[in-house]
Amino acid sequence: MSFTTISTPLAPAPIGAYSQGRRIGPFMQVCGQVAIDHTTGDILQADVAGQTRQALEQVAAILAAGGAGWQDALMVRVHLASDDDFEAMDAAYREVLSEPFPPRTTVTVVLAPGALVEVDALAVCP
Template identity: 35%
Template sequence: MSRKVVSTTNAPAALGPYSQAIVSDNTVYVSGQIPINPASGEIEAKDITGQTEQVLKNLEAVLVASGSSIANVVKTTCFLDDINEWPAMNDVYAKVFHTSPPARSAFEVGKLPKNAKVEIEAIAKLN
């Protein structure tokens, strides 16, 4: 089994002892991305729409750094601090995953790092 750590400055650095992603054989496991703007290091968007947009940009940056892409995502898990904001998150998500969307789970959680409203992790295949 091969194992390669993925790291890019185009997405926020890990906030703890974990990798942005791991490539193992032909699969990319992307750690949960929160809406930190990698340029500023801050969560700039206050609403779920803006935060979801940033999360998906971060997710895409890690996927590209791994040698994959949004089109190769096979599974996501979405964590929301308020499940009532799921429709707004889903609208943004649908714009990115509009063709052959991946399998997905979504959960309300008690709290997310940095008080984010949304976090998304993904599993993808390499290009």
């Protein structure tokens, strides 16, 4: 089965051997997004809520570039640097996404220095 690489200038360019997203048939996977400050290209200097909103905006931009939106998300994965940030992340997440929420897995991991959250998504494109 062939695939399409998804790319948009509205999300950070890859800094390694990966693409922003890939679509195979109706399925699209968006790579993990940490919040990037578009003016500096560095990780956004914000609390976890601010970083969550920015990371979700970047995922949304990649979804849109592939012909999908949050309503098409089959699964969202959130990686947090600290369990203590769950409530603030969840509140920011609720500001951006609306019910019915897609299934979500949230785990605590070691992230890049300065990153408090990373978000990726799997969507089924219309």
